[in-house]
Amino acid sequence: MRYFIAGIIQGTLHTGLVSQDYRKELQEFIKSCDKEAVIVDTFDICDHPELLEKDDEIRHVFEYNVQKAVESDIVVAFVPSASMGTAVEICSAWKAGKTVYTISPLKENWTIRLYSTQVFPTMEEFKTFYSNLLSSSQPPQITETEKSS
Template sequence: MRWKVFLAGVMQGSMIEKGLVPQDYRAELKHLLRQHLPEADVYDPLADHRNSLEYDRRTGREVFFFHNEMCRTVDLLIAYLPQASMGTAIEMWEAYRHGAVVVTISPMRHNWVVKFLSHRIYSGLDAFRVALETGEIRRLLQERIGKSSLQR
């Protein structure tokens, strides 16, 4: 079984100036998924849109809505949120509403978006790595498939 995985996470955060917060976490997440969930087809929105801050309004809008619609079709959304991200919150909402497993890597356990839209919350990358190593993420995905087949 192949799993469709969307890597969501802070890009601009609360920046006022045009720019991105450090994106190193994306490579680490992809590495962990290749290692512990090799059947995952991982989509990283930044990988296909490295110059997104330079997009004209029409292109930016199309990409924004395309990614939000894509989140309706995934099996797993991983949200990396060391700080708040309005875009990631929308992606989480779309994935959650459409039956995906949403796991969040964040210290913001009390933030309502994180608290109420996450099936699991991990305090950092190390805790997420352990969840992959122990099979917890795989079990969450398998439970999702079991529930969706019962609803048919």
């Protein structure tokens, strides 16, 4: 399964970044639940977005991130406060038919409300849901007849 971790980077800050600790936490959690997971994260693509200055560079990174979200199977978005970039990733992935799990207290925000498969107010609620979902999913069993084919 291919996962894209979307989430707030600058938010409403004029300079600097919001803490990105949630990215490592989500990566470790997803890997613990899905050993075959392929995880794409914005910071794997550009680990210092605050250093980008030219519009062409920013546009290239932004559009590349949106494309990676669309190419994923599941988007996990962390949105503790408004994030326009994450909103574009969420909307684009949802329109492409992808599963979008959003971790956010902003459940009434139109983008989050309309373009998330499911919204979780906290990281813990998402983790509980997702670990239960994966543990209840049984892989298809191969019958003896199929083995001999």
